[in-house]
Amino acid sequence: MFRIGFAGSHLTPEHIRGLEDLHRRCAGDIVLMTTLAGSGHPGGSLSSLHALLTVYANVRHDPARPLDADRDRVFVSHGHISPGTYSVLGAYGYFDREEALLGFRRFGSPFGGHVEIGVPGVEWNTGNLGQGLSAGVGAALAGQLHGRDFRTIVCMGDGEQQKGQISEARRTAVKYSLDRLVAIVDYNGLQIGGRTSDVMPQDIAAGWRADGWNVWEVDGHDWSALYKALRRAYLGETPEPGRPTAIIARTVMGHGIPFIENDAAYHGSTLTSDQARRALQGLGVPDALDELQSRRKALPKGEMRHSFPEAPLPAIEVGAPVVYPPEKDGKAAYTDNRSAYGRAMADLARLNNAGGARRIVAVSCDLEGSVKLSDFRRVDPEAFIEAGIQEHNAATMAGRLSREGFSAFVSTFGVFAVTEVFNQQRLNDYNATNVKVVATHCGLDVGEDGPTHQCIDYIGLLTSTFGFEVFLPADPNQTDRIVRAIAGRPGNQFVGMGRSKMPLVTREDGSPFYDGAYRFLPGKADRLREGGAAAILACGPIVGEALAAREILAREGIQVEVWNHASVKPLDAEAVRAAARTGLVLTAEDHHVDTGLGSHVSNLVAEEGLPCRVVRAGVSGFCGSGKPSELYAAMGLDAEGLARRLRSALGA
């Protein structure tokens, strides 16, 4: 393994010979990989190759221990340069390079079209541009919080500099003085549509400077210049110490293969076999094309394969449940779920972040008070990360924090936690993160702030991913238990709640339904009330309305069951089957009527052909500003509206 390790202030001729040799072999592998696969991105792989090799020849990494806690983290944000990345990781022995040559873009192989963490040495699945720096910020911040001195290097493309999320990540890096973070931009001046200066004129260096980074511009094919810049950035020898550094490397797309250089067509097109042979000859590397071609063809048919290394989740002390009493001073006690969330989070911080340990972090987006994280911040100020009104960066950063050994919470209003950043959450999910998205201010319950702020799509969105679980507590007691339960639960969870204070869910005798003995189980619904005429399946703030609707109907002699489906995904299928035995199910939720709990219940009922009708009550249109009670009434989601629906469906 060829190593320099920042051994001196300048490269020696031997160093340069070593790098050149590696470069030739890797460039050859890039050509082979893409031509063999018949698709892929050779152009940017070749323009980024000098930078990639300079990084791997110098930073701290060990192919035998790709997940070592003290390794320097190398992110490749322009994930389409996977051939370049795989060629370098192969050369450094992370795997047998022939695996990549034969497996690239092949079904069942880990060597996907965009870099993926199934490949040893890859830190983060990228491909949708503009997210890699946010992941790098998460890693660098984690290093700071863990007290580890590793460096984080983020390799980026120039086209992706157009993505707004990058400026959010830059500012966050400066705010947190992430001086162990280095970005290297491959500035080859071309993107799919042609010259970046035609597609979208931009002064790239000025943007980084405006956000407060140290910026160096270098010739990205000059080994010595790259080395010196990276070394100084790595060692913190910068004009403004305490700040991160960006190296803008001027490069040539397709560098090293003269007949494709500077041709945007080779961003995403491969060389023909003849061209590949010519290229390999020019590089002076063996022409193994035909041999590899026939071996690739002879491989057995690919099989479905999806295995990523698990993110390390710390063991979490969940503490004792807080039981909120249903009455105070003889009157019904109202409190809001978000206050219960805040109290549980402060507990969790006390239990898990004391005495040198730090297992839980919480990210806010300029809404610390609204999402009730102030007590958490007071208990452990450093574990509270205020990311500003930069939700895209916050979501990805939280995802990465969760792959760095934290139980990572991120909290804001529903529209900012999911609706605005759905793709960031989707890619967190694809990165097998352990992120805990807790959204306050969901649904019409947001009230007067109006439809722009009323999040009524989170179930439709998150159940369109594969990993996210979706939990909607019905009251502060259940909120307390759910928050404690997810803190140490692997995988991604969403917890949604409204803004308002509400009465507690009680048993018929008036005692709290979610008492001290209650333990939240994902995939488990609760029958709150018995009844035979029909069943109301409710979640979140509508559970209270459902209980009140039951009272109305009971006075008319109609007995209906009431279920709380706090776990929308996974859904409690057994509970749905039990409710279906009544012959009439009314789903009731503060969510879009077509894509929420009701649609998942309908999926099951239709799939199993259960003999019951499903009436869905939900939000069926933009509703405007107003008090939650008025909005619920307008949508038929209040107790009277739900009772009316059931009466009508029962022909009563």
Add this chain to the structure above:
Amino acid sequence: MFRIGFAGSHLTPEHIRGLEDLHRRCAGDIVLMTTLAGSGHPGGSLSSLHALLTVYANVRHDPARPLDADRDRVFVSHGHISPGTYSVLGAYGYFDREEALLGFRRFGSPFGGHVEIGVPGVEWNTGNLGQGLSAGVGAALAGQLHGRDFRTIVCMGDGEQQKGQISEARRTAVKYSLDRLVAIVDYNGLQIGGRTSDVMPQDIAAGWRADGWNVWEVDGHDWSALYKALRRAYLGETPEPGRPTAIIARTVMGHGIPFIENDAAYHGSTLTSDQARRALQGLGVPDALDELQSRRKALPKGEMRHSFPEAPLPAIEVGAPVVYPPEKDGKAAYTDNRSAYGRAMADLARLNNAGGARRIVAVSCDLEGSVKLSDFRRVDPEAFIEAGIQEHNAATMAGRLSREGFSAFVSTFGVFAVTEVFNQQRLNDYNATNVKVVATHCGLDVGEDGPTHQCIDYIGLLTSTFGFEVFLPADPNQTDRIVRAIAGRPGNQFVGMGRSKMPLVTREDGSPFYDGAYRFLPGKADRLREGGAAAILACGPIVGEALAAREILAREGIQVEVWNHASVKPLDAEAVRAAARTGLVLTAEDHHVDTGLGSHVSNLVAEEGLPCRVVRAGVSGFCGSGKPSELYAAMGLDAEGLARRLRSALGA
């Protein structure tokens, strides 16, 4: 109506007296409005008030004709300063100011918590920060394309400067030389979480400069300074003519009410009645609080109300359909839907954008070639807008273009057209736009680019809005007809297609099913084949697999119907009922199995208690890189997989 109209290079003392008088009245109305409602945002309304009044006293606008084509467009991006906006529009006679005082944040009133276009004079519904400048860029670009000389002013907050989308909009404005665009940033230095310099340090002016704007920093409470800056920006008297201008106005939150000045608590908290009285007294305006309070209380209960002015959609010539033949030179002719899209778009440009008219525009995000818009560009280069890898800005800009009299298409891959920008599309929908989102590269059909690029959530997302229609053509003939149909159709549509070439959908006699006589009707499914044992309800690229599955089963003596549900929303309920009569429905789609066509079919089946089972075939996990055929086989979405499901469900 107090007007200055940029009458001279300096304000006269009379001008200033007039402005001061207006300012006092409007500040009083801000206090009244928020205290009466008991919620709202007085702090930023007061810091922005000088700028708002300077704008309305000078720009071209006529309260009697709020939608006049030549009006200057004024956007309020920080929509929470609705009290400030309504107070100024009321003072200028857009409506009776008492309507706003009594209606603010009241259910059923147009005076929502964030500015809304139901209020005359408001150009765009905002509230989620960072989108207003993109809407302004859309308006300014529309002015340029229409050859109108109106100006566009975008008022913004300082907290929202943290949103990345703003930098995307800035670059687009510079690329298109939108020198009639002016941004005014209310830099009061506070956001919900405290000082902007604590929440997220940022050099706001440097950011605008880096992206190429003229930038002036002024005292935002100095009438003369604001006037001079706005006048010069408006008239193009800037250091760099041909570029847009940003005015960074240093202000004080809560300005004019000494006891709340510079207190972040008043970002989103209102004054008590006592405080309000004190404030009104200090401003020297009549204290109408009690009187208005009792009138507000006496108002009848609010009623559901949702009416926005329609966006003007031009009359579109759709031309003659292109019929793609099923065979060429005696062999099955394969072509891709996206090429049919490109050909239809070129036709539409020829028919609608010639001879001085320009009715159709198309926005691309660095994927002109992939989404097949090159012919469109050749026909009308100016109507083709290359927005770069800046999808958030592109989505909002396209939405606004559609409210400026264009049939506005926006095309990119599915993950960038919907998944990445869902909230922007949601707010387009809330703005009652006429945007036509045509996404190529949807589903597993994207193949080797892998899961980051395989969009399998667009139905789950877009059916979580209220307005978007979702259409999935099954072949190039249907693509041609759908594209022509939506070009002149009001409202928002999504058209999704895969990447691959495919055989045409034919009748049993081999002739094209979607022939020259076919006309696409939203909400209408097509029974492609008869059968009695079961029904396959398919859409998009899976229609071909469904037809092939039918052949497999027919050879085994099992006759199944095949339906093409190209219109997923609106869904053809009658067709679902007809299919349900077979007793077994198999839905089949290149989409998440829980939230696509299958879930909408299940909603209907469960709602009506139709006596049939619904088996859903779809994408049930991350699938990796590979050929579409391999991915389909792995998910059981190929012909053999679909046949297997039916066999098993039929117990055959």
